[in-house]
Structures are given as C-alpha cells and as structure tokens.
Amino acid sequence: AQTIHQWPVAEIKAVGSPLSLGCTIKGKSSPNLYWYWQATGGTLQQLFYSITVGQVESVVQLNLSASRPKDDQFILSTEKLLLSHSGFYLCAWSLVREEVFFGKGTRLTVV
C-alpha cells in the first residue's frame, strides 16, 4: 500500500483562480512533511516544511501558502493563481530526517 497519496493527479486552472492541493501520509506517526515545486525539465525547489501539526515553515515565497491541519495531511493553496505557478508539485515525507520520500506529484497547468 502507498504511504503517500497526493491529490489531484492533475489540474488545469485559470489565472486568478484559487488552488488547493493535498497529500495524505498513511501508516507513519508524526512525519516531517515537505512541499516541492518542479518546473518542466527543471530541478526541485523546496517550498514548505512542517515538523508537526499547525507548524509550517516557508522556504521560498511564491504567493503560495501551506497548512498542516492533521498529523497526516499537508495542504498547499493560493487564492489567486499566476501563470508562473504552472509545474509539478510534489509532497514528501520523512521520519529519519536524512531520508525524504516523495509522492507521485500533481501536474498543474495555469492558463
């Protein structure tokens, strides 16, 4: 069974519209959670990090926000999408902090 589930798999959204992406971690207690962004053909850029419920650190400002409402859930959102938000969004988790495991990602296209 998969440990990490991301939703949705893909989204096509209009500029200026809101966005909410999520991931759920199964079977792991109090994981560290991460959000990463990847441009097509590019490298991975860390966006957020969370060590526990209610605590989220922003690594880079991209007009996005993140929340951790439950131990096993991490949400990425914005009220107003920009064209530059297009890309591949990856949620990741770790228990041993030097081993980070990624989900399958959400492909976002902003038009």
Added chain:
Amino acid sequence: GDSVTQKQGQVTLSEDDFLFINCTYSTTTYPTLLWYVQYLGQGPQLLLKVTTANNKGISRGFEATYDKGTTSFHLQKASVQESDSAVYFCALVLQGGRALIFGTGTTVSVSP
C-alpha cells in the same frame, strides 16, 4: 552558503556501458547527500544515501561514493540497462533534513 553543483546535464549510453555521475557540494557542516531517480511523469525515488561516515551506499546495482578531497559525491553503475533511462538528481541534506538542495539533474538515456 550551502550549494550543490551537478554539471552533467545529459548522458547518452548504450546498454552495458558504465555510468558515472558527479556532484560537488559546498557546506560548512558534515554533508549527507541523497541520490534520487525520477522517471518521466513520476515523483523522484530515493536511490541512495551517502554520508561522510559511511562513504558508500549500494542499491539496485548503483553505487554512491564520497570523495572528501574533491568535496564531491559520485553515482555509478557498472552496466546500465535501457530501464535505467531517467533523470538522476543529487540532493544535499541541510539542517538535519529540514531542507534539501537539489542539483540540476542529469538526464541519462540508454539505448538498447
């Protein structure tokens, strides 16, 4: 500041060829480096972890080593297969895992 450099953007090989990918790093702390493999349309998969303590990791036929003299990490495989075609990233672990800095990735293409 902390950084990682992965200069090889593209590597083209034939099956049974030797694969070697290199990353150099800069950090003031003892480095831990992770190697990831990303297949088309998927999230990165953790392939290997290398620290200055263990100097080497082996998984799925891949071997990762650490060279303190040149502040670099290497990923190698003796005999690649077409199924190894993917993008390989190195990532420097910072602050005990609070953040990862990724290299720019190496696209490996293996022809049969």
